[in-house]
Amino acid sequence: MIDGASYGLLAGLMVCGLVLLLVFGSVIHGYYALACACALVAFAGLNGLAPRGPSAHWPAAALVLWTVCRLQFGRHLLRLKDFAPRLDRVAQATLVLFAIAVLYAALETQLVWTLRTVQALAVASTVILAVGAVMVLRRLPWPAALFLAGAALLIGGISATPMSIWLDPAWAPRRMNFAQAAVIAELMVFVIAIGVRLRADRALEARTQQKVEDLGTDALTGATSRAGFESRGRDWLREGRPFSLMLADLNGFSRVNERHGRAGGDAVLAAMARRLRQQVRADDMVARLGGDEFAILLVGTPARHKLAEMAIRMLTAGARPVEHDGRLLAGGELNFGIASHPVDGDTLESIVQAADRALRHCEQQRMGPAYAFAGELHE
Template sequence: MSLGVLAGLMVCGLVLLLVSGSARMHAWYVLACGFALAGFALLDRLSPDGPRAHWAALLLMFWAGCRLEFSRQLLRLPKFTPRLDRVALGFLAALALAALYCAIEDRLPWLLRVLQVLVAASTVTLVAGAISVRRRAPWPALLFCVGAALLLAGVSAAHLPAWGVAPWTPGHASLAQAAVIAELALLAVAAAMRIRQERAVEAHAQSLLAAPSIDALTGAASEAGFELRGEEWLREDRSFSLMLIGLNDFDAVYERHGQTGGDAVLAAIAHRLREQLRADDMVARLGADSFAILLVGVPPRQKLAEMAIRIETAGARPVAYEGRLLAGGELSMGIASHPGDGDTLGSLLEAAERALAHCKRQRMGPAYAFASELGRTA
């Protein structure tokens, strides 16, 4: 029955390979299922003292290598955690050397003990990688961690020739088989969740491309343009700062000057914000009375504070409109940085919003607040 389930998972992997754009990743999954199927089939049928018994260990080495390569791509370790990925590549090299040794060594118990150590150590490394990317891919990371826990428990408890002193007979590897099957099933679900996530991101990107990228009133980037730039920088894993700007009691400006006067003040503030930026930075209008600035890099706190003061001063200057001067806007700012305050655009906005709300609650003090400082105070 377990071998039949492994064959079914191979078919599932082939389906994922056909419907996804990550053919290479899913090819590794199909190979992992195939080598696990062949390895356990031989382990159950060959005598442990037979001349061909070590071929079972060789096939299971191939399973471990293919599983490791699939997991690296599933979790995107090369992109998001390059240091852990280098460790995982080291385990791949160790598995390759162990597989080469399996081809000439016929001591099955010793080979399976080496396999156990390599699988356990590489799995711990992959779990660390899954924890690191959990915010970028929550469901794939969670499912991987659950599958890894089952695999470690099953392989550690399995009565393979390397475990215990009692003579081994075929069929005693059932716990290891169950653990491998359970993890492969969860990896298939994780891969399907990643496909779903990628298609949702693609659909969202298409909707943003279809939406206007410039706010017609102020000439600043629109919310869609802001999301496109922010997501692009996140994909490139660039460091950047987000400054969320709120206009305090701006309804009073509309009440004093009317709709056209209030719109003129908004357009003037957006123009003044752009004057404070470099060529690669961006100012966007996110709401009726709020703006956001994306700054390339993470300047020192003092530089950001000086910029916030300049923005506050520029926003408060009167605005010339139809031969008269209109009162400018009173600005408050919440500042967050990537990657320190968040690794997604949503988490960065939440951090900046908390800092902005804290700034508005203060009766005294500067017109800006840093999300990182609020975290340390808490």
């Protein structure tokens, strides 16, 4: 019953890691899910196989892989590459020893030596990461503190578990395997640390984006922010300068986030902003209004066919695949709503509304071009 509850907890934590990986697409969530999976396979095998059987060393090999995933998870959780680069290089160097240990565990049929190797690797990696946690405690107080708490649980569990428990043919209730319980407890603490780190990253990202947007730039794409767009538009209106506005959004952008996570969606948005800027002149402006919606302010009021040609060029550029993390993601299918000042409005709000109506009309059409003009809707 105790083993069944342990397996259920590990499976639940693994599913939690996979969900986070699918939603956010971060490598830290992948390492966490793999650590849970390796621990589940290792404990199920060690508890179910004969300790001196010919296959007993394979679950122990899974336990070595758990130490590898745990080390990689700790490096990313504590951001050692950014805050403790020398220690991070030491941690990366130990991966060579881990690789040798994996081969040893896969070939060595003497379970006791494999388990001692696992103990040594787990303790060594814990010491390295604990030093890192102390070094980054000021910058990442809660993730570092939670990591230290989880590491203390693990070391305590390993110390309290005699090696003979893994080697007995039958498990005795009075001789609880504290190491197994400690691994699960540590993984539970780690998932809390992931949540705390995610919340802190979101808060920092929001503060950074707000500061950048105050300067007129969208932090994600490098395009002009909504505030910058509104400021430029009102300046042109005060100067009495004629201009055209193209509103654009991406069809099916939600599917990109579902398939490739938030990181994939961000890569597509950044690529779209870059490609739109490549199609306009130096005096024109490309702004991100939010989500997958962009605005292009064009100096003057070009002829209708010129604006149509520009929309087609942008559509073609946006449709190219986007390279992200070694994969090619589908590009964006753009729609455009086009309005001009002073023909379609005399305030920025009315011009934006006119372009937005044209954009919605374009999205509702099943046939026809991927752009629409506000003036033609009036007609």
